[in-house]
Amino acid sequence: MTYLKWILFSLLSVSLVVCAAEAADAQNRLIINADLGKEKINRNIYGHFSEHLGRCVYEGYWVGEDSPIPNVRGIRKDVVEALKKIQVPVLRWPGGCFADEYHWMDGIGPREKRPTMVNTHWGKVTENNHFGTHEFLDLCEQLGTEPYICGNVGSGTVQEMQQWIEYMTFDGVSPMADLRRRNGREKPWRVKYFGVGNENWGCGGSMTPDYYANEYKRFQTYLRSFSGNILFKIACGANKADYNWTEVLMREAARRMNGLSLHHYCGTGRKSRSATSFDEGDWFFQLRNALFMDELVSRHKTLMDKYDPEKRVDLIVDEWGTWHAVEPGTNPGFLYQQNSLRDALVAGVSLNILNQHCDRVRMANIAQTVNVLQAVILTDKEKMIVTPTYHVFEMYKGHQDAVLLPTALSAADYVFENEKVPGLNVSASRDASGVVHVTLCNLHPAQAAEVQGELRGMSPRQVSGRVLTADSMTAHNTFDQPDRVKPDDFRDVKIAAGGFLTRLPPKSVVLLEFR
Numbered sequence: 001m002t003y004l005k006w007i008l009f010s011l012l013s014v015s016l017v018v019c020a021a022e023a024a025d026a027q028n029r030l031i032i033n034a035d036l037g038k039e040k041i042n043r044n045i046y047g048h049f050s051e052h053l054g055r056c057v058y059e060g061y062w063v064g065e066d067s068p069i070p071n072v073r074g075i076r077k078d079v080v081e082a083l084k085k086i087q088v089p090v091l092r093w094p095g096g097c098f099a100d101e102y103h104w105m106d107g108i109g110p111r112e113k114r115p116t117m118v119n120t121h122w123g124k125v126t127e128n129n130h131f132g133t134h135e136f137l138d139l140c141e142q143l144g145t146e147p148y149i150c151g152n153v154g155s156g157t158v159q160e161m162q163q164w165i166e167y168m169t170f171d172g173v174s175p176m177a178d179l180r181r182r183n184g185r186e187k188p189w190r191v192k193y194f195g196v197g198n199e200n201w202g203c204g205g206s207m208t209p210d211y212y213a214n215e216y217k218r219f220q221t222y223l224r225s226f227s228g229n230i231l232f233k234i235a236c237g238a239n240k241a242d243y244n245w246t247e248v249l250m251r252e253a254a255r256r257m258n259g260l261s262l263h264h265y266c267g268t269g270r271k272s273r274s275a276t277s278f279d280e281g282d283w284f285f286q287l288r289n290a291l292f293m294d295e296l297v298s299r300h301k302t303l304m305d306k307y308d309p310e311k312r313v314d315l316i317v318d319e320w321g322t323w324h325a326v327e328p329g330t331n332p333g334f335l336y337q338q339n340s341l342r343d344a345l346v347a348g349v350s351l352n353i354l355n356q357h358c359d360r361v362r363m364a365n366i367a368q369t370v371n372v373l374q375a376v377i378l379t380d381k382e383k384m385i386v387t388p389t390y391h392v393f394e395m396y397k398g399h400q401d402a403v404l405l406p407t408a409l410s411a412a413d414y415v416f417e418n419e420k421v422p423g424l425n426v427s428a429s430r431d432a433s434g435v436v437h438v439t440l441c442n443l444h445p446a447q448a449a450e451v452q453g454e455l456r457g458m459s460p461r462q463v464s465g466r467v468l469t470a471d472s473m474t475a476h477n478t479f480d481q482p483d484r485v486k487p488d489d490f491r492d493v494k495i496a497a498g499g500f501l502t503r504l505p506p507k508s509v510v511l512l513e514f515r
């Protein structure tokens with residue numbers, strides 16, 4: 001053997017030995033069936049929710065046409081630009097609890113003439129109605145997003161809801177369409193998604209499921225599809241594990257709905273409710289509650305399957321996310337919270353779970369887009385930052401409308417005190433151009449995870465990766481340090497025989513793309 005051949009042979013053997021050793025050590029194995037898969041991950045799983053609550057709509061989006069903050073027809077430019085980068089597919093508005101107190105006619109016409117109201121749920125502040133139907137639909141057009149409007153059942157009338165639809169979508173001559181034209185909009189908008197009330201078991205009227213099922217049937221009867229705008233009617237669904245609500249609604253009204261909603265807030269830490277000051281117990285507790293989404297969705301799906309085996313009715317998780325204590329010194333009714341690496345893990349885990357259930361879950365809306373709860377954007381007057389949760393939405397956007405790939409993951413547990421959860425969490429998809437996107441979360445705050453991956457039905461030529469992590473689990477972005485948590489290139493992955501080997505850092509969200 002020549003000296004050169006000997007060196008090449010040694011290098012090859014060393015790398016083979018290293019690969020074999022890593023593979024043997026790997027406690028975590030992931031199989032991705034890259035040539036299978038039939039369900040599409042509906043892009044609407046990456047939807048958002050924005051309510052008239054605190055500084056979400058006002059300040060978050062709406063600054064008014066005369067504001068020194070750069071805006072287009074009163075809507076701030078920086079926020080729209082940032083949201084366009086994560087491709088917001090659908091936006092739910094105006095609530096939330098606010099929806100069942102909102103009277104849409106107060107929010108049309110010349111702004112200076114619009115009546116005010118008290119926002120009784122959220123801080124009892126005066127709402128000036130400057131952001132109404134026209135402004136919301138303008139925002140959706142600027143974002144290139146589908147509107148999802150939630151109507152008022154709790155304190156509204158059938159006539160009011162019926163007229164709202166006519167106002168927005170009727171192309172011909174009618175009292176409401178003519179009123180819309182007088183207010184400056186000639187052509188109707190396309191408004192496909194319409195919710196019939198919000199949390200009608202609670203802030204939306206404290207109804208029993210049977211009572212609401214009857215109300216739903218009555219209201220939806222008068223919601224007409226006009227001028228080619230085929231309405232997609234969404235009934236108010238359960239709070240978390242209220243399986244009886246889903247059973248009754250499906251039994252009584254499934255054939256009259258297109259979607260049934262579900263709300264799941266995964267709360268905050270075990271002891272500390274602070275968004276940025278917490279320990280491992282709080283971290284573990286929060287992630288365990290986020291993982292509960294899997295059981296919740298599975299059980300609601302089982303009930304839906306009983307009444308709708310063809311899966312015609314979508315499960316729409318139209319409020320989800322963390323709920324921490326408000327930032328010190330802010331109005332408790334405004335739900336303004338910071339957002340740390342822990343929130344990013346919650347987002348990563350939740351979106352993976354929702355992807356995995358895309359045979360029935362066809363929309364989800366994180367609560368809420370700007371300045372409220374698990375926001376992707378925070379603003380302070382003219383300043384704007386994006387949160388770790390924003391980066392997860394950006395990293396996951398390749399899953400939108402891609403085909404879910406079946407995966408099998410066998411992962412070491414993350415054990416804390418006497419409890420445990422699976423240490424890793426995954427979803428994978430193949431987009432229209434054939435690129436396979438794999439998003440992995442390592443929940444352990446201190447231990448890296450070696451993963452041996454098998455890619456069945458694909459021999460990738462190339463793999464690239466990105467990672468979101470930080471030196472501490474409480475790391476977050478501030479107006480002084482806006483890039484403390486942001487994605488980096490990820491190089492700890494290599495293609496190996498039949499698949500790949502990777503090493504996920506502790507407390508990380510990783511995106512791998514195979515071509």
Ligand code: AHR
Pocket residue numbers: 051095096097098198199319367368373
């Ligand atoms: O997102 C905040 C509130 O949480 C919503 O208004 C309500 O629907 C839910 O209880």
